Amino acid sequence: MRGLLPFLGSRLLRALVALWLVSTVVFVVMRLSGDPVPLLLPPDAPRSEIFRVRAELGLDRPLIVQYAVFLGNALRGDFGRSIHFREPAVRVVAGYLPATVELGLTAFALAALVALPVGVVSAVRRNSLVDQVSMTIALIGQAAPTFFIGILFILVVSLRLGWLPTSGRGDWRNLVLPALTLGAFAMASIARLTRSAMLEVLRADFIRTARAKGVAETLVIVKHALKNAAVPIVTITGLQFGTLLGGAVVTETVFAWPGIGRLAIQSIYNRDYPVVQCTVFVSAVLFIVINLCIDVFYGLLDPRVRTS
């Protein structure tokens, strides 16, 4: 395990720098919007009241002090009160978070479960009908905008065929279409990469040796080839997990899924800035933590990574 601790340390440091940058951008963007006080008060509020609230929120202090206070509050999870829900923004976001986690994990599991076998079969049966059809679908899946995939699913599966509900959250039937939509890009990317990684490994000498020894073909593919193709597949799979978070905004809006992505969009329409900021911040933390876990996992899987 030599070298693991410094590796973890540098990854953690990078994650913290990224988090600090994101929170700084959130602060700057927030300040670009000008004075939020008139939004918080009724339009006919007297000037004295405006000054009082401004002082209460600390907006009359120097920018650098405000920045320090903001960072301190953000670290303690304090983003102010939601204007729309009239409770702490962080509690609002926490209430919507489980739905996003449920959707994200299902989408990810579906993507990996479908893409891995498809990628392996496409590589083994290269240029066969299965390979050509699935790789064409994968290309389309990578290029198609997420929101339009969702619209097509609703149109065909829900409205024409009437198999699954169009929107909302409930039992597993509500979950299928949003999860497929959210997972489509990841599924396509993982399938294509699995195929090319497998093709690469199947050309290697040790595969020929294994076959020459008379090892059963299934065993050659699963135990010898797939295991050695695992590192790039794990990398891209991890990266895809992160991008799912961005796709959740779109998918949740299309399917009226009550998660933090849809909450962010609705809060923008409601001009509920504390909630918008909190959502962006929480997503950033989630994203960075996930990536950190993947890096660690990757470092454990492949010792060479630690030194680079």
Added chain:
Amino acid sequence: MASSIPASARADDVPVGAAALAGGRGRRTRRLAVAGAGFVLLLVVVAVAAPALAPYDPVRQSLRARLAAPTLAGPDGKAHLLGTDHLGRDVLSRVIFGARVSLAVGFAAVVVGGLVGAVLGLLAGFRRGWSDSVIMTLADAQLAFPFILLAIGIIAVLGPSFPTLILVVGLSGWVNYARILRGQVLGLRSREFVDAIHGLGGSVLRIVVRHILPNVMSSLVVIATLELARAIVLEATLSFLGLGIQPPTPSWGGMVHEGREYLDSAWWISTAPGLVLMATSLVVSRTGDWLRDLLDPTLRGE
């Protein structure tokens, strides 16, 4: 557009990429890349000539012709090849005019992202040292975050407008240019010809502009093409979320959004612009792949 045509023509004098492919496949890839560039050119022509090509005014409403299915003789006695929307506007005309928004934002964003990314990438690769560290840390931070959330935050505050959209979509893409150019410049700057020009008294600016830039041009063209597809999809996504182009200006993403409520009764409102968008994204990104195979196969791993 200007960037794609010289790119495919240049393919002749870049022997490394072409030779790497088997003769027959190389020719096929080249033909596909030219076809892809032709598709983009066609889109540009459609966008520029939209007023002449579109059968009707894209924002003119007609109560009589509301939600008409694709037809040659609608309730208002006119042909609507792709039907009409909930306000009786001709969908085909709107799709044609929508190409203007997609391409204008797409190309402008590629220019913004390309300029920022190329300058920072050249700077990081050539200067090294702390400017390199700062730029690459910024790039890592941006990659470590789903950009669409940041875009939403920025647009929420600045308000949706054409310049904001170009800025946000453009800045979402600078990292790819910067990282790839930095890597190439790091390799180039240690070559003898750079030392030679330096010894002859050539300034750093001259070395970068006259000697480094032409060497990384083919990579730039490949990235720009792939970025164009990404920018068009991002613009459509933001417009779909109501954060991009505002109605009544037709944009593909906005049209899919408007048609959502009528999916059951008038599927064509969302489907027509959506399919055009999907085809555009597919063809442009595949063209990028083909150009990469032709011009710069080393980028494949990126």
